[in-house]
Amino acid sequence: SIQLEMPPAPSAAAGSCALSLGSRFLFGCRVTAAHRFAASPVQPPSPLHQQPHLQPCRQGRRWLRPEFRGVYKPRLSPEAMKEFWRLSGIGPDHSRAKVADQQAEVPPEIKRLYQEALPPIVSQDYRDPIVESLHRAEMMRRRRVINIPEFHVGSILAVSVMDKHAPNKVNRFVGLCILRRHTGLFTTFTLRNMVDQVCVQIEYELYSPSIVSIQLLKLERRLDDNLLYLMDAPHSHCTIPFDMVPEPYSRNDPVPVNRERVRLNPPPWMCKWHLHGYQGIDLEHLYSYLSDKDVAKAIEFSKAYKRYDLLDQYLNRVPVPDADYAFKDIFIQHQELLQHQQQQQQSSKKSEVISKLTGTA
Amino acid sequence: SQLIVAMATAPHTWLRLVPSCRSYSKATRLHKIDYPWKDEPKPHWVRQFEARRVDADLTPENRDWLRQWRLQRVRDAVASSSEAAAAASPLKEPPAARPLWTPRVSQRCGLVGIKLGILPMWYRNGQKVHTTVVQIPDQRVLRWVPPEDLGNYASLREMRPYRLNQSLLPRWLTQQRWGLQLVGAVPADPANFTAQWCGIFKAAGLPPMRKISRFLVSPDAALQPGACLGLHHFRVGDCVDVVARTVNRGFQGVMERHLMEGGPAAHGSTKFHRKMGSAAGGGGPIYRGKRMPGVMGNRFRAARSLPVLRVNTKHRLLFIKGFTPGPPHSYCQIMDSWMLDVRRSLDANPPPMPTYFAEDAPEGGYPEDVYHPDLLPYDQPLELPD
Numbered sequence: 001s002i003q004l005e006m007p008p009a010p011s012a013a014a015g016s017c018a019l020s021l022g023s024r025f026l027f028g029c030r031v032t033a034a035h036r037f038a039a040s041p042v043q044p045p046s047p048l049h050q051q052p053h054l055q056p057c058r059q060g061r062r063w064l065r066p067e068f069r070g071v072y073k074p075r076l077s078p079e080a081m082k083e084f085w086r087l088s089g090i091g092p093d094h095s096r097a098k099v100a101d102q103q104a105e106v107p108p109e110i111k112r113l114y115q116e117a118l119p120p121i122v123s124q125d126y127r128d129p130i131v132e133s134l135h136r137a138e139m140m141r142r143r144r145v146i147n148i149p150e151f152h153v154g155s156i157l158a159v160s161v162m163d164k165h166a167p168n169k170v171n172r173f174v175g176l177c178i179l180r181r182h183t184g185l186f187t188t189f190t191l192r193n194m195v196d197q198v199c200v201q202i203e204y205e206l207y208s209p210s211i212v213s214i215q216l217l218k219l220e221r222r223l224d225d226n227l228l229y230l231m232d233a234p235h236s237h238c239t240i241p242f243d244m245v246p247e248p249y250s251r252n253d254p255v256p257v258n259r260e261r262v263r264l265n266p267p268p269w270m271c272k273w274h275l276h277g278y279q280g281i282d283l284e285h286l287y288s289y290l291s292d293k294d295v296a297k298a299i300e301f302s303k304a305y306k307r308y309d310l311l312d313q314y315l316n317r318v319p320v321p322d323a324d325y326a327f328k329d330i331f332i333q334h335q336e337l338l339q340h341q342q343q344q345q346q347s348s349k350k351s352e353v354i355s356k357l358t359g360t361a
Numbered sequence: 362s363q364l365i366v367a368m369a370t371a372p373h374t375w376l377r378l379v380p381s382c383r384s385y386s387k388a389t390r391l392h393k394i395d396y397p398w399k400d401e402p403k404p405h406w407v408r409q410f411e412a413r414r415v416d417a418d419l420t421p422e423n424r425d426w427l428r429q430w431r432l433q434r435v436r437d438a439v440a441s442s443s444e445a446a447a448a449a450s451p452l453k454e455p456p457a458a459r460p461l462w463t464p465r466v467s468q469r470c471g472l473v474g475i476k477l478g479i480l481p482m483w484y485r486n487g488q489k490v491h492t493t494v495v496q497i498p499d500q501r502v503l504r505w506v507p508p509e510d511l512g513n514y515a516s517l518r519e520m521r522p523y524r525l526n527q528s529l530l531p532r533w534l535t536q537q538r539w540g541l542q543l544v545g546a547v548p549a550d551p552a553n554f555t556a557q558w559c560g561i562f563k564a565a566g567l568p569p570m571r572k573i574s575r576f577l578v579s580p581d582a583a584l585q586p587g588a589c590l591g592l593h594h595f596r597v598g599d600c601v602d603v604v605a606r607t608v609n610r611g612f613q614g615v616m617e618r619h620l621m622e623g624g625p626a627a628h629g630s631t632k633f634h635r636k637m638g639s640a641a642g643g644g645g646p647i648y649r650g651k652r653m654p655g656v657m658g659n660r661f662r663a664a665r666s667l668p669v670l671r672v673n674t675k676h677r678l679l680f681i682k683g684f685t686p687g688p689p690h691s692y693c694q695i696m697d698s699w700m701l702d703v704r705r706s707l708d709a710n711p712p713p714m715p716t717y718f719a720e721d722a723p724e725g726g727y728p729e730d731v732y733h734p735d736l737l738p739y740d741q742p743l744e745l746p747d
Contacts, residue, residue, distance in 0.1 A: 080429070083436075126689050130676055131478035131494055138480070141739040162487065162745055169747070185481050209743035210487045 099329045106327045109251055110334060113150045114139075115180075116187040116206065117330045118318050133329065135184030140333040142207050144340055148214055150251070153177050154222035154258055156240055157191060158215040159204055170212055173202055174242045178227035192230060194239045199231070219249040221257045223279035232269045233262045264289075274298035406516070411555040428550070435548050435568040442501055442567065442587050444719050459718075460581045462711030465704070468539060468579040469715060471696030472594055473500050473546040473572055476605065478689050480680065482670065485737045487745060492670055492680040495603075495693065500546035501567050502588040507580060508537040526649065533577050542578040544590060545570035546692075574694055582715040592677050593717040595695070597733050600666045600703040603685040605693035609659040619652040662686045666700040672731040 117139065119132050142148075151157055155177050163171035175191025178201070182188055187206040192199065204211065217240075230238050261282040264273065267289050274286055275298060287295045306312050416424065460467075474495040482492050506514055511534060523530060533539050548568045551559050559569045565586035578584075595601060615621040615637045624633035637654075641647045664685045671680035679695070687693055697707065713721050732738055 126478070128477045128494075128689055130496070130678070131480065134480055134494065138739045144740050145742050162743065164745060164747075169745075205489075207481075207739070208489070209483050209737055209739075210745075 099325060099332065104331075106324075106331045109150075110327055110331050112255070114327070114330045114334070116183050117326050118183055119322050119326055120183045121316055121318060132184070132326070136326065136329055136333065138185055139207060140330070140337055142209075143337060145209075146211065146213065148206065149216040151177055151180075151189075151216055151219065152221045152255060153180055153224070153226055154220045155216060156218040156220070156244065157189075158213075158217055158244075159191065159202075160212040160215075161204070161208075162210045162212060172242075173200075174217065174240055174244060175200075175202065176227070176230075176238050176240060178230060178238075179203075180226075192227075192238045194235050197235075199235065199238070215246065216249075217244050217246045219247075219255060221255045223257070223259060227280065228271070229262065229264060229273045229278055229281055232264045232271075232273065234265060237262055275301055277302060407557050407561065408555050409558045410553060413552065428552070431551055435550065438566065438568040439499060439548050442589060444589050444591060460714050462707070462714050463581060464708040466579055467582055467711075467714065468577065469582045469594075469697050469712065470502070470542045470544065470578045470584055470590065471574075471576040471694050472497055472590055473544055473574045474498075474603075474679065474693045474695050476685055476687055476689055476691055476693050477678070479684070482680070482739075483737045483743070484735050485743070486735075487743060490670070490682055490736075491684065492682055493603075493667075493685045495679045495681055495685070495695065497592045497677045497679060498547050500544055500570075500590050501565070502584040502586055502590065503543040503545045503562065503565050503567065503573065504541075504586055505578075505583045506541040506543070507583075508540045511537060511541065514541065539577040539579055540583060542576045542584060544574050544576065545572065546574065547571040572692055574692070576694065576696055584715050588716065591717050592672065592674065592679070593721070593727070594713070595669050595672075595679060596712060597669055597672055597731050599712060600668050600698040600700070600706075601681065601695050602663050602665050602698045602700075603667060603681065603693050603695050604661060604663045605685060605687035605691055607658045607660050607662050607686040608688050610657040612655065613657040614654045615652060618654065618657045621652070666698045666703055668733070670733040670736050672727075673729065674727050674731075675729050 117136055119127060156174070157177055158172060158174045160170050160172045162169060173191060173193070175193035177189055178192045179190040180187070185207045188203050189206060190201055190203045192201045194200070206214075260280070262280055263282045263285045273281060274283075274290060274294060283298075287298065290298070419427070474497055477494045477496055480492050480494050482490055484490060511517060517534060522528075529535075545562060545567060548570050551569050554569045561573070562569050567587060584590075610617075614635055616623045616635050621637060623635045624630050624638075626634060637652075640651060640653075664683065667681045667683050667685070669679055670682050672678070673680070681695075685693055697712065698704070730738070737743060
């Protein structure tokens with residue numbers, strides 16, 4: 001049998017003993033409760049008109065007792081909550097505590113290196129914290145096998161994939177990154193290049209195990225999120241030699257921005273490039289091909305009304321707390337990855353030394 | 362002429378054999394004396410949720426204390442019926458010998474799952490596969506209804522849809538080879554529920570749960586009330602059927618809902634672009650079941666014969682190949698597949714009968730992730746054969 005332990009009675013100094021009748025009786029009406037306290041040891045409260053916080057009003061304003069103000073939504077202690085979720089079998093991800101304890105600020109290089117760690121921009125119904133944490137964990141596991149460099153749209157990459165029909169079983173393609181989309185393990189990027197005077201665009205899945213290596217030849221950024229307009233540009237803009245030598249870069253420097261403005265070919269075009277707000281196109285040259293009506297439409301679009309569209313900002317951006325949490329989680333795993341790489345280097349050095357001493361190949 | 366709806370050999374006294382109405386005129390309309398609970402809101406036998414009572418006479422401290430007391434009782438009930446408790450404490454009834462897997466006879470209980478999302482993975486031959494991540498919440502067996510008592514089961518006494526559609530009763534109801542196993546999932550605060558709903562769980566000594574599912578189970582695989590159903594009920598490589606309510610797409614027209622052709626977009630078409638067109642032949646009636654606009658989705662559908670490719674013991678997840686019906690965070694039922702080739706493969710490699718118990722665990726326990734041998738973990742490089 002369980003005995004109920006009554007909590008300590010609220011202090012009489014607050015003058016609230018009369019209010020044990022139930023606060024609903026006090027809404028907007030006078031209460032003369034002196035007769036109810038004839039036998040009680042507690043002093044009856046002062047008359048209502050002397051208590052400024054008990055003035056009656058016609059609208060029946062709801063009034064909260066002083067000792068309850070500020071305790072409107074009492075919370076469980078974190079330990080009790082954790083215990084309940086642990087026994088229930090389901091609940092929030094327990095590793096959230098580890099991430100929340102991460103006090104150190106995430107360095108900016110993490111946000112550049114792990115752009116796909118951000119959660120997807122979809123309706124809240126389709127987002128799940130456990131699935132997102134699984135995506136991030138699997139991404140970091142894959143990065144133990146292959147080095148995925150930092151790259152942006154406008155960078156030049158060389159990708160080698162496994163190909164059973166190729167002579168060396170490896171197929172190498174060099175190209176300009178024109179598109180980078182989706183998040184997590186679904187991340188893809190598209191490379192464009194000219195091969196024998198033919199435009200070739202290949203879309204690769206970043207975390208596919210058939211990718212043998214991703215080599216960054218030139219780190220660069222453009223003025224746009226995608227360079228799809230190069231499909232209607234002269235081929236010189238996306239002709240990259242396959243034997244290009246990689247250019248050195250430093251992680252600490254900011255990513256160089258290529259501010260060139262591309263002159264498109266005369267229409268017809270594959271898409272109405274003037275209606276997407278591209279900054280990397282030579283707009284004067286572009287408008288020279290358009291009628292006055294189209295130019296007016298393009299200028300109206302470029303006035304950036306989206307800056308004032310709050311719903312567009314809400315729907316098409318990742319919430320800041322979610323982004324912070326994701327990068328913190330990735331930062332912890334990034335540090336573990338660096339440790340793992342150091343250990344591997346040490347063990348490979350050890351095995352080299354041992355093989356030299358013993359004379360084995 | 363009379364059309365007998367129930368084709369069972371044994372007489373069911375509770376079934377009224379009503380003559381079918383070929384002509385739908387007013388004179389032959391169905392009568393209201395079919396069964397007394399016909400027009401009540403369904404389910405009429407139990408109401409689950411109750412509006413939370415606001416006890417204004419209680420101080421918030423006392424309200425908190427009572428809530429903590431209720432939740433502690435839920436935790437104790439959950440802990441006392443867990444796998445660890447079952448191993449330690451004596452059962453109410455002595456445990457029967459574990460049944461053997463009988464080919465073409467045995468059908469085990471299933472699990473209730475919560476669909477979370479999709480994760481892509483790769484096979485060892487380089488092929489990509491999408492896996493549905495399903496979480497197995499805390500669940501217990503609630504009740505066993507033997508096949509002989511199916512006729513007394515309240516929710517199975519709704520005959521009107523079968524009569525209206527002139528369809529036959531399902532075979533599991535007429536043949537009575539399988540019984541019903543009720544499983545409750547996701548224990549919660551009893552204050553959220555009605556006393557009637559809590560009473561369903563009282564006989565099994567369980568706290569009230571948010572979800573009750575029923576599975577068709579053969580009598581040899583019946584489980585006693587209070588038994589714990591766990592993640593390892595299914596092994597990596599087992600093929601399962603996943604049954605769930607599909608995504609509700611709202612009120613849709615015939616082109617979206619039934620893939621009808623509609624009309625021409627141009628060439629003089631006057632107000633006929635996405636319509637149904639004719640509903641029936643000249644002078645004839647529009648038959649019941651005519652495809653028309655209406656709410657699309659929100660139906661129970663089954664994805665059959667999906668292999669379990671990976672099991673994660675940390676978050677209690679099953680990674681099932683392919684896509685399952687329903688939106689994320691919806692309930693789904695997962696059971697051994699009814700497809701014949703899967704059943705035959707289970708005869709050679711029988712699953713834990715009647716369910717997974719602690720004694721089936723391998724030495725050293727399970728690792729955090731158990732992968733299918735054909736699946737490539739992300740921390741291993743791909744090695745294609747020459």
